[in-house]
Amino acid sequence: MFASFLTGAVAMGVVYLFGCIGETLIEKAGNLNLGIPGIMSLGALGGAIGVNLYFAIFGTGDIIGIFLMIIAIIMSGLFAALGGLLYAFLTVTLQANQNVTGLVLTTFGVGFMKFIGSSMDQSLLTRASRSIKTLFTFYEDLGVFGQLFFSYGFLVYLAFILAITLHFVLKKTKVGLFLRSVGESPQTADAQGINVTVYKYSAILIGSAIAGLGGLYYVMDRSGGTTFVEANIEAFGWLSVALVIFSMWKPTIGMVGSIIFGGLTILPNYLGISNVQLKLFAMLPYIFTVIVLIVTSILDAKTSKPPQGLGINYFREER
């Protein structure tokens, strides 16, 4: 029981983890992207289009998992990155307000996914989902241990690999150092000879692509490809943004946080409560987020501060 809850928590949390890693990368470059829900939706849509593309190329016979995965990931990342490109162009190049641009992107992305997705063939997604849900087929032989660590699809492992990679890039490499300096103080970074625009664009594009995988993961893996249009990706997007604050902009804490958030999301299903109470307990992750927001702001610890230049566009000539 507990093992299945924990497995479920990890599996659910990965949706948030993708969003969190992507947003962390973007925020480290000094841009607050409130378009994450839209970007995740675009990623979900792109992934679904990728699946359709796969079946168009390889036919609807036996599924070759690896090709399916590659095409879905590429398409999902591409769609999400296009959303990110729009955001980057507006906020970095055209100096538009970041919050407003993000909200427009959310409105657009969520609407676009549901609009295009509503006329899409769901059965293909369901079929595709079945073939990618487990990466290691031997996990059942390993008992609880196998269930906890080897029962997931490829994207789950990818999320954790990306989180650890991002941690190392930010902490141990020159690129990471430069990126952080761009987020903290673009003026200083610019004076140091760092190309602020290139860093911001790259971070936003890569971050968006990663966040988009969260949408792909949800519709393809977590939900089994069935609830595409009804998918509440918007809410997941907001929780991902909140997870960034919870993680104090650290991908490693984000990994743990994602499991907590995921656990709270699925907890009501494990409490053995009635359908009526289930509706009420659906607010758990949101209440937890509110508490997290309040506690982090009260603690106001030095380590939990966002990048200093967050949310402020960089006008080069205002030095």
Next chain:
Amino acid sequence: MNKENKKVHTPLFTTFKRFDMPKWQGILIRVGAIAISIIISLIIAMIVCQGKPIDIAKFFFEGATIRPWKLFLDAAILLGFGMAILPAFKMRYWNMGANGQVLVGSLVSIIIMFYLKDFGMKSGFNNFLLLVFMFAGSLLASIIWAVIPAIFKTFFGTNETLFTLMMNYIASALVAYVNYVLAKGAKESPGVINMDTQTGWLHSPINEYFIPIVVIILVAVFIHIYMTKTKHGYEAIVLGDSINTARYVGMNTKKIMIRTLILSGAICGIIGFLFTSVINHSINTTTCGSLGFTAVLIAWLSNFNPLIMALVSFALAFLTLGTSKITASYQLGSNNLSSVIIGLIFFSILISEFFIRYKVKINIKRKEKEEPQKVEKVEPQEIETVKEEVK
């Protein structure tokens, strides 16, 4: 770095800040941007629906104009949401929670309407009292929902954007729960409350759209006067412009912030009450749709001007009704075409803002440099890693 060897690079584009653009030109650019985005959207609609452009345009206008009262009501509600968030936004307080605030207000008045049905049925005066209770309940609930994040924002600097967003989802879960309870666990929702007796329904003269429209217009006028003519409104604006200035001149910033959010919440409460008593007599999690978000965008991109906000609200209501007719006619299953179009329109407005604020100049092979004080910003692909000022 070796300065001598570094070539002076003239960017292909330079942008200057504009101060001299006539008002009509700015309006023209905006209208042009909106027109372009609508054309793009209709092309998307054409591709997805695979219908003739003439048909699509016909459905669009038919859907928007066939029920003019409904059109005005939708526009008014959107404007109402805009008015609810406007005072807070003037303070640079990102209230994303208008949806949740309206929902809880409406929810509380639904509960009162449901449980005090017998009381309200006794006489005409009792029914009036019931309406008063519903109104008070709605107002109070919305104010509480709006003020909670504001309190934490003022005292601890809690991020209000995410806080208010989360409050939306909490409100939505409450609505789902209460609906289940009111339906005695049998269905997801009790549907229209007091359908048979119409207790707690506010009967509007002319038709059910009249009162909400009039009330929201009055609210808009009030907010306009409040923001432009009163001390309270002025203080909120000063706070938004510079919190340090406000502190320096001795304003109680905490009090101003909470007071303004009480006003925001109260307007949400009024809308919630209108939803319950006049418009829907029922509630569900999608009652507010994404009106709260759209209102944020409208307020921001109308520059907080109530008249422009009214016009934009009307245009968006027109669009939404028109596109819902298109999606219904082609059986697309979901009316999200309007969100797509609204997104595209706002994107193009954001882009057009740039051209209103800045002038772009293309540099063709020039040796001399631009006057430095006029250069506003530089296109990204042309920025050199190190830009040295060579005298």
